[in-house]
Amino acid sequence: MPESAAKPTLLDRAWRNLRLAWRGIAGTAYDETTASLRPDLPDDDLERVRSQIRACLGAHGNEVSARAQAAALARAYLALDAGGRERFLILLAGDFDIDRGGVDAAIRDYRRAEGEAARRRAEQALRGALEAARVRLLTRFNGLPEGVKFLVDMRAELIEWSRDKPPLAALEQDLKALLVSWFDIGFLEMRRITWDSPASLLEKLVSYEAVHAITSWRDLKNRLDPDRRFFAFFHPAMPDEPLIFVEVALVNGLADNIQALLDERAPVQDPEGADTAIFYSISSAQKGLAGISFGDFLIKRVVDRLADEFKGLKTFATLSPIPGLRKWLEEAGAEPELLTPPEREALAVALGGGEELPPLATLLDAPDWHRDGALAQAMKDPLMRLSARYIIREKRADGRARDPVTHFHLTNGARVERINWLADTSPKGLRQSAGLMVNYLYRLKDIDANNQAYRERGEVAVSSAMRALAQG
Amino acid sequence: MPESAAKPTLLDRAWRNLRLAWRGIAGTAYDETTASLRPDLPDDDLERVRSQIRACLGAHGNEVSARAQAAALARAYLALDAGGRERFLILLAGDFDIDRGGVDAAIRDYRRAEGEAARRRAEQALRGALEAARVRLLTRFNGLPEGVKFLVDMRAELIEWSRDKPPLAALEQDLKALLVSWFDIGFLEMRRITWDSPASLLEKLVSYEAVHAITSWRDLKNRLDPDRRFFAFFHPAMPDEPLIFVEVALVNGLADNIQALLDERAPVQDPEGADTAIFYSISSAQKGLAGISFGDFLIKRVVDRLADEFKGLKTFATLSPIPGLRKWLEEAGAEPELLTPPEREALAVALGGGEELPPLATLLDAPDWHRDGALAQAMKDPLMRLSARYIIREKRADGRARDPVTHFHLTNGARVERINWLADTSPKGLRQSAGLMVNYLYRLKDIDANNQAYRERGEVAVSSAMRALAQG
Amino acid sequence: MPESAAKPTLLDRAWRNLRLAWRGIAGTAYDETTASLRPDLPDDDLERVRSQIRACLGAHGNEVSARAQAAALARAYLALDAGGRERFLILLAGDFDIDRGGVDAAIRDYRRAEGEAARRRAEQALRGALEAARVRLLTRFNGLPEGVKFLVDMRAELIEWSRDKPPLAALEQDLKALLVSWFDIGFLEMRRITWDSPASLLEKLVSYEAVHAITSWRDLKNRLDPDRRFFAFFHPAMPDEPLIFVEVALVNGLADNIQALLDERAPVQDPEGADTAIFYSISSAQKGLAGISFGDFLIKRVVDRLADEFKGLKTFATLSPIPGLRKWLEEAGAEPELLTPPEREALAVALGGGEELPPLATLLDAPDWHRDGALAQAMKDPLMRLSARYIIREKRADGRARDPVTHFHLTNGARVERINWLADTSPKGLRQSAGLMVNYLYRLKDIDANNQAYRERGEVAVSSAMRALAQG
């Protein structure tokens, strides 16, 4: 949570509120224990943290005090440096884990239980034994002002650190389970973002946008024009923090170029006259909510809302990158049979007749290859064909589509509709997607069937033109 | 949930919103399955419900559809009569329970697991096996508009029905666990209620008030006067439904009479001049949240807030009933040694010298005994003494104070401060508490110690006057 | 303003806010001058008020101080008794009137002015001379918290007192001119009132309702049911004070009976199925805004809004009393030719054949005449005929319809559609309107023409049935 560390004022403010809230009840003792900890949490300080966690977990029947103690611990955590925090988390993961002796005993009781009522009790006891003590502490952090954001950010750190520190993984899973319950879709609120939204919120969106970077306030304002829509999900306990957001353009016909969509000088269209809604960017905003999925819901709720507001909309589709394309081409690029003979010939001509035809992957490395009209023209056919094949046919070992964006939209029940040539010539677009972009089509009446076919049989819904393209 | 049944318009509205929300996605098929069910849910209809629940639980990876199916089931549930609902719940409890075979298998895997990583996976698998499939359906009901209220009301029914139908108890426990997570204190919002609050909300408070009934809008307005405070907890997913609320009077000195406090003709005091805050009523509003405790938090947050707003406040205390007093006196009433000789004598004189002295419990049955000055005077000493003893010394088998109100405040860390004679002469006050009321004192600096002493050693914090009174 | 006097706490609160707002600037001197005035404002106190008004009006270029002085004067005014206030107002009216010498001088300058620019200046100067100094003080009262409400209530007093004290009339006219400018229709906000509105606002509506008294909270809630609509105008400077409000029932067909409309036990209809909106009550809430008309706007904006919300609505009409009917009948009642011979005969039979037929006006004096079936039947024909004649033909000397309600709706461009027999059998309905009520029809396309015909030629728009009825 280096971001939090960089904003001590926010945290201090939160803490001031907290002290006000628990004044007198929290007692200063809690703060005294933890306020003087050294940032790297050396052993004797760690010991003091351990005692305080024990005290907090032991405070039965007096939840108010327990929460005040948890708050003091959170305060201490925020004041630590990265190393100190990791030691804090490892302590939490190790010392307040599931008690395996307790689990074994509960299993014994469960097996011995006779009669319905006894079995029920034993089940419940076993379930309880399987819950680590630290979960109670995590829950109690929710009493903090902005406590949910605290936990989400703590999980962001845990995800990073647990990669090479397995003991932290179980703690991370506990935290995820807690957040899955609290961030149930039913609690989320969808809000439209406009140029009338708070500047502080817009600033966050700029920093969270993960697909097509927002380069300036002018760029952002352009994405909030009357012929655009911008929606985000929020949770009531984090009202100023977007969880995920989607950007939509209201246009005529399937959009085939992202630079054209984002052109700040393009005139504003009358949204009432649009027949197509293009979802051109969807970004998750909270690293600490990784693995908790909202995108499917957001897209479908936006589809509903737009269909309700604009009666002229007939088509709902995306304009999406193919982030894994270049990588796949590189891995597949050595195979000469990727290109058909006419394609090879055309390419050789465009390259000025050199003897050896370099692999496509190599050609794509050249800066500005797409500005060389003849070359680009010669590369178009094979690239379009291969990318169609990549999207439709390439699978991972577990049967999922190899491209993560493709997998996301297929799981949502969308159909692969069209590939667009030179649709994103930004450095990132060229680097990842070879400048290509895909329209995925959301047709509400087909969504359930598409999802089921993909889920159960790995079948990819695809337009006939795409299918023909993939077949060459 | 007969209340819900009595308000079809609300539910219909919720359902209309829902259809709008999921239009096109939900598909009409879900509604068709469930819309035509007969109210008493005969066997073939029950079979259709079973199929739909299976379909809903089987919809992996397409949460949007799964929630639409859950919504259709909820709609069906609301349209059933009481018998039909119970059959629905029994189906849910029985057919979608924990799979014990699965649990046994998971236990076997757990015992066999070797190595840390394998153990972790086995733990997680066992935890999963212990969660009944029905829990996923309950969670999905949260997608409904007012879905949380739906679940809370469903639990209210379950609590009632599971008393004599044990199979429902486990389902009720599952639902409770879900609600415990969602209604974590950290999510609650405390709001002050005033005469500017919505009439619809005030009307609910009238119907939820459980201690001193609100008899009219004028009575309610009186409780919202400038020298009164009224606070409630709300959950963001049920913004119009109070969870619990507390009523406070800002006065001078410990209040000793509830009728005086509620007197509509009494002049309004300047709250700035008050030295004492009297908590005279605290009511839980949602039967479906029984066993999930908010009262402790509410009292302490109100104490903090009032202390912050009114610098002159020195004392925070309750004016509370003794709901178990009369019952205890009846059970103890046969023992003649309850009264001291002088008390017996005084009582005999007051009764006009009849030969046999009736038990106190019998005397208290007489209507208007408290209006007979001489009699009341003679009863005062023994009743005050006995009630002090009841409050301070009488315990349940598990060590808790016998009176539930006493237990609540002692757990919160309060102290038994004073008993007040003829403090509540309403029919209910006489019937339950023999007209007596208690002041429990909240002294912030003592709360933790009091709570710990009571929790660990059953010690009751008590004023010296009370102690002396109990000793006679 | 006895109401204000009865609520010192509100005013004290306003004043406390004010002191806070102007702390340090206002200076305590202003308060000292005025705070110690005696309630009846004897001569020496009056003199101090005169000085302070002079000081306030003389504070050029320092508007902040001037407003603080005005606030101190307002504070003083509110603390006076009725007699003192009247003396205050007479002082304001007399000492700070237009300076007639100044007017005469300005007229002389105006007549002498040569050249366009000089004339303009002279016009402006003359206009200035015609504005009384007291207007500046009235304007400055607007600086008070709730200053607009203060002025509105002051005008309510002025209207009452100026009836028999002509010197106050000019002051009242000045205040009216100020309020006309501030309460321009363009500033008003229309809000829908529902059962979710603040109880404090609903309580005011109960007390302001002037047509069909609201007898209980239950009666009020009934008027806010889903098949009813309740709208009010508000001014941004008096956000908690309705200016005027209208109550509408969404029904099928023209409503013909007010007791049926207000029946609390009647089932709620589905408003989506309604074809008719009945405006059954419209009340002005602020006496101090008498003569400043909002009703026309409110009705037409509600018509627009309802037409927009409920596509099924075809008819917009009122169900209105005939408040001047009984009075007119009494004045006209001696003329025997009011009744036709068959009517006289039928009436005689119903009365049991007494020799002398009493006047209709006398018969209407009998309590419960309408419960005597035969008598009521005999009275129906003549009463319906005469009331139609009264409404359509009876005019005041200035050409306006004699009945004020009729005049209001005709000015709005409505048409007299139907008279309803025994439509309001409440004591007030019988006393004023002989139990009859009228439907006035608002047909948008005819409104301009109807208004013009009535305004220019006194023509009354009327249905053919009504015309036939009036002709007997």
Added chain:
Amino acid sequence: MPESAAKPTLLDRAWRNLRLAWRGIAGTAYDETTASLRPDLPDDDLERVRSQIRACLGAHGNEVSARAQAAALARAYLALDAGGRERFLILLAGDFDIDRGGVDAAIRDYRRAEGEAARRRAEQALRGALEAARVRLLTRFNGLPEGVKFLVDMRAELIEWSRDKPPLAALEQDLKALLVSWFDIGFLEMRRITWDSPASLLEKLVSYEAVHAITSWRDLKNRLDPDRRFFAFFHPAMPDEPLIFVEVALVNGLADNIQALLDERAPVQDPEGADTAIFYSISSAQKGLAGISFGDFLIKRVVDRLADEFKGLKTFATLSPIPGLRKWLEEAGAEPELLTPPEREALAVALGGGEELPPLATLLDAPDWHRDGALAQAMKDPLMRLSARYIIREKRADGRARDPVTHFHLTNGARVERINWLADTSPKGLRQSAGLMVNYLYRLKDIDANNQAYRERGEVAVSSAMRALAQG
């Protein structure tokens, strides 16, 4: 109103709302008349406008229709080009002016009037005759959505055009009188602006800032830091349009340099520890409200609010430019006696001993003179002395301080406290104020006396240091 012309979408939206609002009542006839006008309003179109204005003004007793007609006229006005609008306004000014014959007649009646009541009537009639018919039309534009903003912007155009077209001046004065009444201080709402304010509002503030230009969103955010305050006045009928705003820095000691205050890299101070509030920028935002003063109120309300929030604040002062200084120096610059002999000598040395000493005004023309340490040092004494003299002693013919900023603060009752050397070295600061800035001190207890002394006797409140400086 070129800005409005550049945003047709806003106006079209307003108009769409309007049509909805008056649907059916307005009738299409009004729009037909005006919708087809040519942008330059040739004679026959002008004639049609004349007719429609007459119709609108003649619609007595049917205000709803009259407002719809006014709306159609406003719509027509907005669609005209600049030339067409001017012709529209000249028509309004000329044809719907005061009827001088009517005024003469009213004057005759006034002179003849006998008796109090007759005089009152005659006064009122004369006042009426002095009000031009066009005022009724202006008022009716208030019925438009955003009608007040429409009128404010119309006046901005009128102010510009009436400079060389006197006939428009009277119309402009009428409009001003209307706006003076509507924009009474009592109606304004003060709001704090923060980084959480809508981006659309912040964008307006950037464009309206008139003292120290806001150069970027980063610059703006810096001015909204925790140790800054930013307040604006709003009118309820223009809720998204600031009228005037002020920027404040919470610092320790009198700030003496604007670049230091605006430095984005400067660390944020704890505002709780500040002892001084520096008002460093105050800007009027609406050209159409020129001559209607809010600045005095805004400063004093901000002083009150800050004093209430931050108990440590002891000093309230400005850091202000001296916009007329350079101009005055140029006019006075030829006089050699402006400099004292030692000053002349020091300057000669710094200039390298040229024979002829150029005037100060000429030296100030040199780019970057302030970066030449020796020269700047030599210029400091005379410039400080002369600017003190300019501020304190230089008066206009009417006795007001010559510098407009000085006059503003003296009228408000502030004191000239200090002049700061090289306090604003921005191009604008050097060009207008020779790099100097002034602290004006607001001491609440002296404000009334200072204002009175300045207003009545032209006395300037000044610190002893400043007085000494001016005397050399």
